Amino acid sequence: MKFESLTAFFYMDGHGIYIWAAYGLTLVILAANVWFPLIARRNIIRAEKSAVLKAMNRKL
Amino acid sequence: MLNWFHRLGSPKTFFEISGRWQVPLLSLAVLMLAGGAAWALLFVPPDYQQGNSVRIMYIHVPAAILAQSGYVMMAGAAAVFLIWRIKLADVAVKCVAPLGASITFLALVTGAIWGKPTWGTWWVWDARLTSTLVLFFLYIGVIALRSAMDRQAGVGRACAILALVGVVNLPVIKYSVDWWYSLHQPASFSLTEKPSMPIEMWLPLLVMVIAYYLFFFSVWMMRIRNEILVREKNTDWVKQWLAVR
Amino acid sequence: MNLFIASVRRDLLVHFRHPSEVLNPLVFFVVVISLFPLGIGPEPGQLKAIAPGIVWVAALLATLMSMDSMFRSxxxxxxxxxIVLSEQSTFIFVLAKVVSHWLLSGLPLVLLMPLAALLLFLDEAGVWALTLSLLLVSPTLSLLGGIGAALTVGLPRGGLLVTILVMPLYVPVLVLATAMVQAAEAGSDTIGYVYWLLAILFGSMCLAPIATAAAINVATDQ
Amino acid sequence: MLQVQNAGCERDGRPLFEGLSFSLAPGDLLQVVGGNGSGKSTLLRVLLGLYTDYQGDIEWSVDEAPLYLGHRLGIKQSLTVIENLRWFGVLRDAQVDEVRIDEAVYKLGLAGFEDSLCAHLSEGQRKRVALGQFLIMDNPCWVMDEPFSAIDAEGLSFLMAILQDHLDVNGGIIISTHQPISIDRPVNTLALQ
Incomplete structure (x- = not known):
C-alpha cells in the first residue's frame, strides 16, 4: 500500500482532484455505455411484445 | 474456418452464441477494470517526475489505444459488409460508432485532465491528443452520416465507404500530426513517447488495456444484440424468443 | 476519353450560364480574409505571422462551399x-467532375492568392509558396471533397454534412501546406514539402474517385 | 433479349411483387400496368440494375445497355436541346452525326427550338428531348417509365410510330404506362397488384 492513511490516499499530495476527476469521469462514461444498451433492450422487448399482442388481438 | 465465419454471419446464430457469452464477458471486463484501477491507484509507486498524477495514465492510454483500434475494427466490419454483403457486418458498423466515439471522448478528457498537473493548462496541442481529436471528428462524421441517411436504402454502404476512406487516411493524419507537433515543439516529454517503465508500472497498464478491450467487445455485443432484435423483429425465432421473455 | 472532355466542357458550360454559383465561394474567400484584420487588429507583424493559416483555412472553407453542388444537380x-446505366466507367466521369470543380473553384482561388497576401502583409517568398502550395493542393481538396459530395448527394440538405465528413481528411494537407509557407518565409527551401504534397495529390487521384464512384452507385440505388 | 426468373422485391417491409417470371424477345413489347405504388417503376429499375435489393435472377442478353427514360428525364435545364442530345450520344459512347440529331429534332417536333435552353421549354417538350435519345442511337432494348405523361395527342400518335419502327427492326421495348398502346403488334402485359 503506497499511502499511510485514507486522507493521504484521497489527497494524493496535491494531485487528488485531477485523479479523482479523471477516474470519476471514466466511471461515468463506461457505466453509461453499459446502461444505455440495457435500457434500450428493455424498451425494445416491451415494444415488440406489445406489438405482437396487438397483432394477436387484431387477428381475433 | 470459412463455415464458422459464414455461420456467424447469420443473425440468429450470432444471437445465440453471444447470448451465452454476454454475461461472463461483461462481468470479467468489469472485474478486471475494477482490479486494474485499484492496482493503479493503490499499489503503483508515484512517478519521480509527475508524482501521483501518473495514475491517470492507466485510464487514458488504454482509451487512446482502444479509440484508434476501434476505428480500425469498424473499418474492418465495413470492408466485410461491402465485400460479402453480410447484414450483420452493417449492424456491427452501426453499433460500434457511438461506442468508439465515447471511448475517444474519454481519451480526450482524461488526456486534458492529465495535462493540467503536468503542464498547468487544461488543453495542450500534444501530438497524441490532437490526432485523437481528429479521430473523434472521424467518428462524428460516420455517426452524422448514419443519422442523416437513416431512412435511405444505401445508408449501410455509404457509412461503410466513409469508414474505409477514414481508415485509409488515419495513418496519414497521424503521421502528419506527429510531424507537425515535432515541428513546433522540440522533443520534450509528451504523452507520445513511452518512457521505459519498470515492470510494476506497465503490468497494471497491460491489465487495464485488456480490461478495456474486453469491456469494448462486451458492450459492442450488447448493442449488436439490440439491433438484431429490432431488425429481425418479424422473424419467428425472435417472436419465439420474445414469447419466452 | 471523349466522355472526359465532353463532361468537363458540359460542366463548364452549365456553370458559365449560372456564374453566381461560381463567384460566391470566391467572394466568401475574400470576405473571410478581410474579417481577420478587423478581428485581430491591423498590425502587420501580427497578421503576417498567422497569414498562412488564415489564407489556408479560408481556402478550405471556400472549396467546401461549392462541393455540395458537385453531383447534386x-x-x-x-x-x-x-451515367451509372451507361457502361462507361464512373471513375472517368468522377475525374471529369473533379477537374471541372477544380477549374471553377480551385484555380480562381489560386489567382486570388496575391490579393489575399496583400491584405495580410505576406512578403514576397511567402506569396510564392502560398500560391504554389494551393496550386498543388486544390486538386486534392476537390478529389477528397468529391467523396463527401457523393456520399451526401441523396440528402436534401447535405451541405453542412459534407464539411463534417471531409474536414478530417484535409488535416494532412493543411498541416503540410502551412508549414511550407512558413518555411519559405524563413528562407529555407521548400522542395521537401512539394514532394509530399505531390505524393498526397497522386495518392488521392488514384484512390478517391474509387470511393466516389462507389458512393454514386449507392446514391442512385434507390 | 431478357430472361427473368421469379423476381421478387420488398420495399421497407412491404412486398411489392414476387415470383415474377417473364421474358422479352426481340420484336416484342411488354407493357407493365398497375396502380400507383404497385412497384412499376421499381420493377423497371430492378431490371436495369439501378435497384439491387431484389430476389430472383435477371439475365440480359444484349450487347449494349438498354436506354432508359425515367421520371427524372436525364436532361440538363441549362443546356440547349442540341447539347443535351449530343450528351446522350457521348454518354453511350455512340458516334452520332449531326445529321441524325437534326433529323431527330425535326421528328420530335422540336424544330426551331434547337438552341433554346431546356429550362424555357414546356414539360411535354422536355419529355420529347429525353425521347430523342431513342432516335439518335440504335440500342436494341428500350425501357420507358410513363413515356406518355405530359405528351399531347399529336405527340402520342408520333410516339406510337417510333415504337412501331423500333419493333419492326427487332428491337425490344418495356413500357410502364396506363394508356392503351395502339400498335398492330402483339402486346403482352404484365399486371402488378
Missing part, C-alpha cells in the same frame, strides 16, 4: 442515373 435531373 446531376442527381436531381437524372443524369447521374444515366
Amino acid at each position: 446531376d442527381f436531381e435531373d437524372g443524369s447521374l442515373e444515366q
Whole structure:
C-alpha cells in the first residue's frame, strides 16, 4: 500500500482532484455505455411484445 | 474456418452464441477494470517526475489505444459488409460508432485532465491528443452520416465507404500530426513517447488495456444484440424468443 | 476519353450560364480574409505571422462551399442515373467532375492568392509558396471533397454534412501546406514539402474517385 | 433479349411483387400496368440494375445497355436541346452525326427550338428531348417509365410510330404506362397488384 492513511490516499499530495476527476469521469462514461444498451433492450422487448399482442388481438 | 465465419454471419446464430457469452464477458471486463484501477491507484509507486498524477495514465492510454483500434475494427466490419454483403457486418458498423466515439471522448478528457498537473493548462496541442481529436471528428462524421441517411436504402454502404476512406487516411493524419507537433515543439516529454517503465508500472497498464478491450467487445455485443432484435423483429425465432421473455 | 472532355466542357458550360454559383465561394474567400484584420487588429507583424493559416483555412472553407453542388444537380435531373446505366466507367466521369470543380473553384482561388497576401502583409517568398502550395493542393481538396459530395448527394440538405465528413481528411494537407509557407518565409527551401504534397495529390487521384464512384452507385440505388 | 426468373422485391417491409417470371424477345413489347405504388417503376429499375435489393435472377442478353427514360428525364435545364442530345450520344459512347440529331429534332417536333435552353421549354417538350435519345442511337432494348405523361395527342400518335419502327427492326421495348398502346403488334402485359 503506497499511502499511510485514507486522507493521504484521497489527497494524493496535491494531485487528488485531477485523479479523482479523471477516474470519476471514466466511471461515468463506461457505466453509461453499459446502461444505455440495457435500457434500450428493455424498451425494445416491451415494444415488440406489445406489438405482437396487438397483432394477436387484431387477428381475433 | 470459412463455415464458422459464414455461420456467424447469420443473425440468429450470432444471437445465440453471444447470448451465452454476454454475461461472463461483461462481468470479467468489469472485474478486471475494477482490479486494474485499484492496482493503479493503490499499489503503483508515484512517478519521480509527475508524482501521483501518473495514475491517470492507466485510464487514458488504454482509451487512446482502444479509440484508434476501434476505428480500425469498424473499418474492418465495413470492408466485410461491402465485400460479402453480410447484414450483420452493417449492424456491427452501426453499433460500434457511438461506442468508439465515447471511448475517444474519454481519451480526450482524461488526456486534458492529465495535462493540467503536468503542464498547468487544461488543453495542450500534444501530438497524441490532437490526432485523437481528429479521430473523434472521424467518428462524428460516420455517426452524422448514419443519422442523416437513416431512412435511405444505401445508408449501410455509404457509412461503410466513409469508414474505409477514414481508415485509409488515419495513418496519414497521424503521421502528419506527429510531424507537425515535432515541428513546433522540440522533443520534450509528451504523452507520445513511452518512457521505459519498470515492470510494476506497465503490468497494471497491460491489465487495464485488456480490461478495456474486453469491456469494448462486451458492450459492442450488447448493442449488436439490440439491433438484431429490432431488425429481425418479424422473424419467428425472435417472436419465439420474445414469447419466452 | 471523349466522355472526359465532353463532361468537363458540359460542366463548364452549365456553370458559365449560372456564374453566381461560381463567384460566391470566391467572394466568401475574400470576405473571410478581410474579417481577420478587423478581428485581430491591423498590425502587420501580427497578421503576417498567422497569414498562412488564415489564407489556408479560408481556402478550405471556400472549396467546401461549392462541393455540395458537385453531383447534386446531376442527381436531381437524372443524369447521374444515366451515367451509372451507361457502361462507361464512373471513375472517368468522377475525374471529369473533379477537374471541372477544380477549374471553377480551385484555380480562381489560386489567382486570388496575391490579393489575399496583400491584405495580410505576406512578403514576397511567402506569396510564392502560398500560391504554389494551393496550386498543388486544390486538386486534392476537390478529389477528397468529391467523396463527401457523393456520399451526401441523396440528402436534401447535405451541405453542412459534407464539411463534417471531409474536414478530417484535409488535416494532412493543411498541416503540410502551412508549414511550407512558413518555411519559405524563413528562407529555407521548400522542395521537401512539394514532394509530399505531390505524393498526397497522386495518392488521392488514384484512390478517391474509387470511393466516389462507389458512393454514386449507392446514391442512385434507390 | 431478357430472361427473368421469379423476381421478387420488398420495399421497407412491404412486398411489392414476387415470383415474377417473364421474358422479352426481340420484336416484342411488354407493357407493365398497375396502380400507383404497385412497384412499376421499381420493377423497371430492378431490371436495369439501378435497384439491387431484389430476389430472383435477371439475365440480359444484349450487347449494349438498354436506354432508359425515367421520371427524372436525364436532361440538363441549362443546356440547349442540341447539347443535351449530343450528351446522350457521348454518354453511350455512340458516334452520332449531326445529321441524325437534326433529323431527330425535326421528328420530335422540336424544330426551331434547337438552341433554346431546356429550362424555357414546356414539360411535354422536355419529355420529347429525353425521347430523342431513342432516335439518335440504335440500342436494341428500350425501357420507358410513363413515356406518355405530359405528351399531347399529336405527340402520342408520333410516339406510337417510333415504337412501331423500333419493333419492326427487332428491337425490344418495356413500357410502364396506363394508356392503351395502339400498335398492330402483339402486346403482352404484365399486371402488378
